[in-house]
Amino acid sequence: MPIFGFSDSLNDKGERSLSASKSIDAKLDALQNIGSHDDDGDTESLPKMSRELALPLMAESYRGLLTSLGENVTREGLLKTPERAAKALLFFTKGYEEKISNILNDAVFAEDHQEMVIVKDIEVFSMCEHHMVPFFGKVHVGYLPKGQVIGLSKIARIVEIFSRRLQVQERLTKQIAVALNEAVKPSGVAVVMECAHMCMVMRGVQKNNAKTITSSVVGNFRDDPKTREEFLHLIKG
Ligand SMILES: Nc1nc2c(ncn2[C@@H]2O[C@H](COP(=O)(O)OP(=O)(O)OP(=O)(O)O)[C@@H](O)[C@H]2O)c(=O)[nH]1
Numbered sequence: 120m121p122i123f124g125f126s127d128s129l130n131d132k133g134e135r136s137l138s139a140s141k142s143i144d145a146k147l148d149a150l151q152n153i154g155s156h157d158d159d160g161d162t163e164s165l166p167k168m169s170r171e172l173a174l175p176l177m178a179e180s181y182r183g184l185l186t187s188l189g190e191n192v193t194r195e196g197l198l199k200t201p202e203r204a205a206k207a208l209l210f211f212t213k214g215y216e217e218k219i220s221n222i223l224n225d226a227v228f229a230e231d232h233q234e235m236v237i238v239k240d241i242e243v244f245s246m247c248e249h250h251m252v253p254f255f256g257k258v259h260v261g262y263l264p265k266g267q268v269i270g271l272s273k274i275a276r277i278v279e280i281f282s283r284r285l286q287v288q289e290r291l292t293k294q295i296a297v298a299l300n301e302a303v304k305p306s307g308v309a310v311v312m313e314c315a316h317m318c319m320v321m322r323g324v325q326k327n328n329a330k331t332i333t334s335s336v337v338g339n340f341r342d343d344p345k346t347r348e349e350f351l352h353l354i355k356g
């Protein structure tokens with residue numbers, strides 16, 4: 120029996136009963152006590168185990184969605200779909216499980232290098248918080264070291280932590296810049312992100328080629344136009 124066992128919540132036509140809906144509400148309340156996320160991202164993180172406790176509830180929600188679409192959730196092709204979809208959604212939002220402090224390890228270290236460091240073309244896959252559909256593209260991250268540098272892979276890991284959540288592109292861009300700035304305490308940080316939003320492509324206004332570009336600059340990149348230009352020149356190259 121799963122922790123939030125729902126095996127009894129469907130009748131043999133795959134329909135949900137009223138009492139099952141009530142018990143889902145109770146289980147939702149119970150889950151609320153496990154933890155919650157806030158907009159800033161790194162102040163709270165939900166341990167992986169707590170999120171996995173939600174799997175049966177999420178699967179049940181997907182069963183409800185499929186039924187609402189007029190689908191028969193007991194047909195063979197859909198039998199495992201609610202659980203698969205729930206696991207996929209947990210993966211798409213796995214950034215909630217992680218904190219920046221946990222991924223840095225000892226990978227911020229002293230180095231006498233003052234010149235610009237850029238990691239460009241980092242792939243981003245995120246989920247728009249308005250429609251819960253993907254937006255994706257790439258991000259370029261630069262910083263000006265001031266006595267210490269960060270392991271290059273950690274920059275991509277910072278991107279993963281914030282992108283694998285429900286997001287808006289502007290907030291995601293800024294969270295990356297702020298996190299890097301706090302981790303390395305450099306003279307400046309610049310982040311430029313370019314994404315296609317499926318909510319503007321597959322539905323709604325349906326503009327296939329529209330790209331959204333956002334930036335966030337801190338320190339020297341904000342104060343010195345030449346530094347900013349150098350960064351923009353290097354990411355275009
Ligand atoms: N600024 C910003 N807007 C976003 C992002 N992702 C989605 N949106 C927008 O969120 C808005 C939500 O607008 P609403 O009018 O409430 O929703 P809607 O009726 O589905 O809007 P349409 O997409 O225009 O059909 C839309 O304009 C989306 O394009 C993002 O990352 N940043």
Ligand SMILES: [Zn+2]
Nearest residue numbers: 247249250318
């Ligand atoms: Zn959207």
